[in-house]
Amino acid sequence: MAPSKDKKSKNKEKLHEKRDESDPGLDIDDTTTTTTTGETTTTHGSNVGDITRQDAIQLGIIAFYDHGGQLGTVHAGRLPDTIAYSSLKNTQPVCLSGITSSFNQNPNKMDYRRDSQMPTSPRVRWMVRLMCVLSVGWLLLWYGLCIGPACRPSMPEEAIQDDRTGRQYLVYDCSSAPCGGWADRLEGITSTYLIALATGRSFHINITYPIDIRGFLQQNEVNWEIDQLKLLNKSTRFYSYMDNRNFCRSLTNIDFDHNHPEDVVRLRMNAIGSYYLNQNTKYKQQLLPFLNKSLASTFSTIHRRLFRFSEELNTRLSAFMNIKLNQGKNLVCVQIRIGSAVEKRSYVSISDLKPFWEFIKTRITQDGDVRIFVATDSEAVVKESLRRFGWRVLTVEGHADHIDKSDRKDVAGGFWKTLTDFYALEMCDTLVLSIWSSFGRLPAFLRGRDDGLYVFQNHQIQRTSLKDIEDEYLQRVVL
Structure with missing residues (x-):
């Protein structure tokens, strides 16, 4: 004979009173019951934190002990489609392996329903403890491999x-x-x-x-x-x-x-x-x-x-980049190395400049929309290029000096001009080099292509290639 409705209500009220004495923050859902039969768990009620079968599988093994040391709940092997968890007093988590973000309940108030039909033999407890140890081991291994130094982005x-x-x-x-x-x-x-x-x-x-x-x-x-x-x-x-x-x-x-x-x-x-x-x-x-x-x-x-490049060097080179990227103009560059008295070496004589001017004039005739850049160690050459080609000529501010042998006070200005001249040559569509000068050879190497590459040799300007320039360098400097 089923208990009367009033008797049921009194039993529930007593249960609430006992639990509220030690933990007033917990709330029992009196509409939720769980029935376990064999491998199937059926949950009634809607006011509980539910987790799907997939989430439960991701959780792996969940073991809980109460304060008395008794085994609380273990879910392993075949899991039911839905596992409902509601509040239970005096439970203490021992090991939790898996994803817990699915729970929307407050972790400070979340306990789990004890399954009275789960075995509590020493063998089961030993298995649970072993799984906890293995979980910690896997966690440490994962840290060593994927968070520690071994998985940090490697530098060259x-x-x-x-x-x-x-x-x-x-x-x-x-x-x-x-x-x-x-x-x-x-x-x-x-x-x-x-x-x-x-x-x-x-x-x-x-x-x-x-x-x-x-x-x-x-x-x-x-x-x-x-x-x-x-x-x-x-x-x-x-x-x-x-x-x-x-x-x-x-x-x-x-x-x-x-x-x-x-x-x-x-x-x-x-x-x-x-x-x-x-x-x-x-x-x-x-x-x-x-x-x-x-x-x-x-x-x-x-x-x-x-x-x-430093920020300032980038700024100084921006004029050359603007010509190529924004204005779409061809940049014709000639590197004219004269050499100074202190260098004790001659590269191109002033009397040999005519082939350079004729080459530039031909380029202007073929394509009128060009700009000219003259990289030189001679201020006289810069002035002559401006006189001949006017507004088409790009100039770099500063004195054209050899950085190792300059006697000028403005050392920084001379260094800025040297580096700007050097790296501007890398951007040229057409590049004419002075023979035997690494100041033109190395920008050609950085430029990295044979098209539009010329060299002044034997009093004339002729086509060349990176391989020819390399062979000339090895023969003259290294071999």
Whole structure:
């Protein structure tokens, strides 16, 4: 005989009173009951936090103990389509493995209905504890693999050399004269970088003569700035191989660390030694990315790894970019290296300028909508180009000086002009180079294509290619 309705109500009120005494914040849904039969759980009532079968599967194993140490609820194996959870006092979570974001209840007030039909044998408790331990283990493994250092975005190998090989350093050093001009320095930097890559030394650049280079160019993929604190109490020696072909040739079979055993090697040179260094079997594996690469490709790749323009240099080059990108005009560039008395070398004489002017005039005739840029170390050449071609000529503010041998007070102004001239040549649609001048050769390498490439040679301007320029460089400077 079923209890009367009044008796049922009294029992529920007593249950509420008992629970409210210890935890007034909990609320029992008196319309919710759960019946378990075999592997099927049926839930009645609507005022509960429900989770779908898919969410329950994602939860995996959920184990709860009450304060007395008795097993609360375990759901494993085949799960019902819907599991309803409602408040229960005196339950304490021991292990929760899976996704819990599906629950919309307040976690401070969320307990789980005990399943009185679940076995509470020591074997089951041991299984639950084992699963908790395994869950923690998997969590730690996941952290190590996917959050810890192993899964952090990796930097290029060259950029972390300082962490790998902190005891030995290789520094391209230009802290005093002579270092050569800007092209000489870039050639020396390229060789120094390759040697550092071959030997595993940490690579750095120190150019402070006649001004600190970091105000003009900034590091890009490779951290080449020097932390002087790391160099304290380390053996150091400076080596200069300026205009030294024998050193370039020695790279074929050199054991660099044997010949340069110091912790900090400060190196200065002015040639790209990749032709010989790539033949050294000792360093073949370390230099694999550069094997069988052209001189132009090697220089261009390394330069872009090392440098990016400062904000001011970008601003100075914006006029050239504006011509190409916004105005759509062709940019015809001629590099006329005259040479100064202090250089003790002649490239193009003033009497040989006529072929340059005729070449520019022909280009204007063929395509009237062109602009002209003359990169030169002679102010007289700049004035003559303006007299002949007027508004078509782009000029760069500053004095045209050799950065290693200038006696002017405005050192920064001369350096800005040198770098602006140099990198503007890379943007040219048509580029005419002075023979034997790396100041035009290296921008051609950065430009990276043969079309529109010419050279002044034997008193005339003729077509050339990157391969021809490379061969001429190797014959004159390296071989």
